[in-house]
Amino acid sequence: MSDFEPILTRNWNVPDGDTLKVYESRGGYQASRKALTTMDPDAVVGVVKDSELRGRGGAGFPCGLKWTFLPKDRKETLLCVNGDESEPATFNNRLLMEKDPHQFIEGILIACYATRASTAYVYLRFEYIKAYRILERAVAEARAAGHLGKNIYGSGFNLEIWLHRGAGAYICGEETGLIESLEGKRGWPRIKPPFPAIEGAFRKPTVVNNIETLACVPHILERGAAWFKSIGTPKSYGPKLYCVSGHVNKQVCVELPLGVTARELIDVHAGGVWKGRKAKAAVPGGISMGLLSAAELDVKLDFEDIRKTGCLGLGTAAVTVLDDQTSIVDYLYNTSRFFAHESCGQCTPCREGTSWMYKTMKRIKSGGGRLEDLDILQNMSNNLGIMPGTTICGLADGAAWPFKNALAKFRPEIEEYIRTHQDPSRRITPLQAAIASGVSADVAVRHSLTVLGSAPAPAALHSADGGNRP
């Protein structure tokens, strides 16, 4: 592992590494020049396909293969770069743009040449304000130097890059939500098929790629597919930027070969769990991917192995560490709050389901949990998502996975929490119980007048401390 030479981050600590001058002096724009002046676009697609580069945006779809889905007889192609990076705990795309914008632009240039796209839109989340400014400057520099614009390197190929800023919605990272948002509409994901390659932005064939995916492309062109495949694990080739945050001593983004373990990331690269504690669990690749237990930290974080733990996938390879003092209830409360807030509201199971899950967690957290809540949450998490076929996009699967994994791996802890955190003011009243069991409301009210005599006084039901604590 120690002989691994950083590739994507090689300019990060070079002074003025974000300028064209420094980028060119370190061999930048050689790969694009080679591609545009000596290679046929299909040959470029071929090299990327051979490298088996898989998308870094979350789904891990083979990049070169995706490019071949574009219709052969198309008149126009668009590239949409996914710079919405909003998966909680993920920040590698931000650093790629801030620290080495030209590597990213060169990746766009090669991808556009390969797919014959003459317009690229970089959809950038609004919050990346510094990255936006740096990119604006870098695009202008590249255009002035002839890396963008008309007849690039005399090849006859034209390319314009436009930066397009989002407005704070996670769902615009889903590729068709991104396309709708780019078109000026609400970011509602589309039903697929048709996939963007056939009918994407403005109904034109469109390629959507993540920033890190594109940043790999110049290096693949320069060093070849075999070189790329010499890094990583079977089916998961190449370098990867891993983010580590949460309960660690040093929150970092490090470049390593695909397939490093969560334990190595935590112990070697993030300085260990903070405050001398132990890890209870770790989120493997953004919260949508679920949860690893402490016993599973030695699994390889690549596109394949991670699934053996029941996690959804590698996702964004952003690891969040939960120390042994963290309550799994707090973790579920936080993830469910996120998805309830970010669901676009288009599919009923997702809109209602995510907010139901959040409300249930809020109630459990505040001392009103019931053991049967867990069965309901289990049931919902099994039935919510594009995989069970009840929703349009994968946000719902991401909302379900934390529950699936936490209930499979930490159910006794959650049950214990429910039992030991009963707030009397949150207890079901006899009136509620009677109505829930089918007694008609007016009968129940008359009946409960006598029963209520033994229940807490009505005012106590609404006081913050529950009124009748010892």
Place this chain on the structure above:
Amino acid sequence: MPSNPEATVLAAMIPPAIVEKIRALIPRYPSPRAVTLPALHLVHEHFRCVPHRAMAEIAALLDITPAEVSDTMSFYGFFPQAPIGDVRVWVCRSISCMLRGGDEMLDHACRSLGIEPGQTTQDGKLTVEFAECLGICDYAPAALADDGRVFGPLDESSTEAMLNELKQGPRELF
């Protein structure tokens, strides 16, 4: 002839310089509607909000209906219709920040200013909002000002220091 109040043409609200900026973006896209978000950002930057009338003017510029602009605008919780403070600061409440006290820092900031999340201080200087992951988790618990300044890892005293700094007004990033 009696004047018809309906026919009174209100003076345009969006200043000509911004109208020009919006128009200049139209050729970048196959459809003018795609300029909706960029136009909303330009208007928001100028007024610190998107008033109803400006929204209608954007619609006219892009040859779409005001309802279409409104539909898009209201989807994103980003464009208020009444002005926000000179600086808007987002405090992250997502997983990595929450684990390190992000929710408490949001509470602390709001209590210290005497406002609720989403509100603006009486002097109009500062708007504090919660946010989901801001992509600056290496600073967790973190906050981001809308001029691009990043703050973190926050504790109670650095949160106070951040508020004091932000009350001085927006700053150029570089």
